[in-house]
Amino acid sequence: MSAYKKVHVTTTINGEQVDFLCEPRHSLLEVLRDSLGLTGSKEGCNNGNCGACTVILNGRPVDSCLVLSAEVEGAEIETVEGIACNSNLHPVQQCFLEGAALQCGICTPGFLVASKALLEKDPDASEETIRFDLSGNLCRCTGYDKIVRAVQAAGQQMREI
Amino acid sequence: MAPKSVSEVVAVLSEQGDRAKLLAGGTDIIVQLREGLREADVVVDIKKIEEVTSFNYCPENGLSLGSAVACYNLYEHPELSKLYGALADSTHIIGGWQIQSRASVGGNLCNASPAADSIPSLIALNAIAVIAGPKGERTVAAEDFCTGPGRNVLENGELLVSIQIPAQCSNSGSAYERFIPRNEMDIAVVGVGSWVKLAADGTIADARISLGAVAATPLFAEQASAILIGKEPNEEVFSAAGELARQIATPISDMRGTDEYRSHLVSVLVKRTLITAVERAQN
Numbered sequence: 525m526s527a528y529k530k531v532h533v534t535t536t537i538n539g540e541q542v543d544f545l546c547e548p549r550h551s552l553l554e555v556l557r558d559s560l561g562l563t564g565s566k567e568g569c570n571n572g573n574c575g576a577c578t579v580i581l582n583g584r585p586v587d588s589c590l591v592l593s594a595e596v597e598g599a600e601i602e603t604v605e606g607i608a609c610n611s612n613l614h615p616v617q618q619c620f621l622e623g624a625a626l627q628c629g630i631c632t633p634g635f636l637v638a639s640k641a642l643l644e645k646d647p648d649a650s651e652e653t654i655r656f657d658l659s660g661n662l663c664r665c666t667g668y669d670k671i672v673r674a675v676q677a678a679g680q681q682m683r684e685i
Numbered sequence: 686m687a688p689k690s691v692s693e694v695v696a697v698l699s700e701q702g703d704r705a706k707l708l709a710g711g712t713d714i715i716v717q718l719r720e721g722l723r724e725a726d727v728v729v730d731i732k733k734i735e736e737v738t739s740f741n742y743c744p745e746n747g748l749s750l751g752s753a754v755a756c757y758n759l760y761e762h763p764e765l766s767k768l769y770g771a772l773a774d775s776t777h778i779i780g781g782w783q784i785q786s787r788a789s790v791g792g793n794l795c796n797a798s799p800a801a802d803s804i805p806s807l808i809a810l811n812a813i814a815v816i817a818g819p820k821g822e823r824t825v826a827a828e829d830f831c832t833g834p835g836r837n838v839l840e841n842g843e844l845l846v847s848i849q850i851p852a853q854c855s856n857s858g859s860a861y862e863r864f865i866p867r868n869e870m871d872i873a874v875v876g877v878g879s880w881v882k883l884a885a886d887g888t889i890a891d892a893r894i895s896l897g898a899v900a901a902t903p904l905f906a907e908q909a910s911a912i913l914i915g916k917e918p919n920e921e922v923f924s925a926a927g928e929l930a931r932q933i934a935t936p937i938s939d940m941r942g943t944d945e946y947r948s949h950l951v952s953v954l955v956k957r958t959l960i961t962a963v964e965r966a967q968n
């Protein structure tokens with residue numbers, strides 16, 4: 525059946541046009557990691573609960589494990605690999621590092637992508653908003669406090685720029 | 686495949702029957718397919734179809750909401766979020782932010798979970814499902830759409846095209862609240878949607894209450910809604926409605942809560958959502 529016929533997809537990832545072939549059942553996460561070598565996005569649950577696979581799709585944060593790769597034809601995608609500007613870390617990356625907002629690190633790429641999207645929307649976000657908007661990202665190590673502080677610190681830096 | 690028109694989808698669905706599954710936001714169907722809960726030979730992405738992905742509001746006809754419109758469009762919209770408070774409440778708590786970027790109200794309705802967060806709001810707001818199929822178009826009231834857990838009225842070849850919600854006036858208001866043990870990202874133990882319209886003298890001119898997670902399908906609490914009509918909006922009346930609503934609830938006991946606890950929650954949430962709905966109607 526058509527399930528085995530490969531689909532050709534053209535999309536933009538981190539500002540560059542990318543072409544790939546995929547099976548219709550492949551998720552965006554699988555294509556990013558296995559075909560394109562962009563292993564920054566992590567697979568935590570593969571069912572939309574943990575947010576480790578978060579990417580920005582056409583300006584909105586989504587779980588890439590819940591997007592079919594064939595759906596991203598013509599889309600704009602930003603992954604964690606595209607967050608830093610050349611060798612300059614993005615404020616969220618810098619603040620996560622400085623604030624030790626990670627332990628094992630598997631949740632971190634997802635948090636970075638979601639936090640950046642959140643702060644771009646509202647660099648002034650309150651602790652409550654940060655906690656609510658990041659509720660689709662799970663972390664089993666840090667207890668969240670350091671993550672929330674890091675996001676607040678990054679927000680402050682972004683306001684000052 | 687990603688057809689561009691409703692009629693193409695109807696044709697595929699008629700031909701493939703159960704072997705074709707529709708893809709809107711994908712937040713339920715992709716998981717169900719991956720986990721083997723549902724099977725498909727063809728997945729039909731309906732997001733290239735204008736009628737299904739657009740929404741518009743006009744004061745005469747109300748809101749026409751394409752079935753694949755993602756949740757965030759409702760709660761982020763400055764006017765719609767006020768006009769349809771209950772729906773804004775629901776869409777803001779379905780999953781997390783990432784899910785809300787993709788998941789649609791139409792998908793939530795079709796998925797027909799007894800605990801779905803948007804369905805009580807749709808019922809309270811008197812929404813109507815517009816269905817296209819091989820025999821043309823038909824409409825079904827939101828409270829009649831679900832037929833059991835995970836089951837709905839859609840027949841072979843049919844798809845949900847849009848949801849029509851009546852226009853709101855300045856003296857109507859609605860609210861949805863659910864009870865969950867966590868702060869967010871959880872499935873409702875009980876969910877309640879309420880809608881009220883106030884008369885010029887401040888009494889309740891019309892009301893609709895709907896309950897989620899207390900029966901095999903979300904329920905319209907008809908009697909509880911009816912006793913509010915003509916009354917002053919106050920705690921006593923709201924409690925009476927809560928009691929009546931509780932009587933139609935036939936909840937189960939599971940790890941999320943016992944049946945007794947759920948029944949108790951019904952009366953509490955009916956009261957709370959009515960208070961919010963009336964406040965919103967007054968402002």
Ligand code: FES
Pocket residue numbers: 566567568569570571572573574575576577578587588589590
């Ligand atoms: S891997 Fe996608 S949400 Fe967990």
Ligand code: FES
Pocket residue numbers: 625626627628629630631632662663664665666
């Ligand atoms: S640092 Fe280990 S899960 Fe977050």
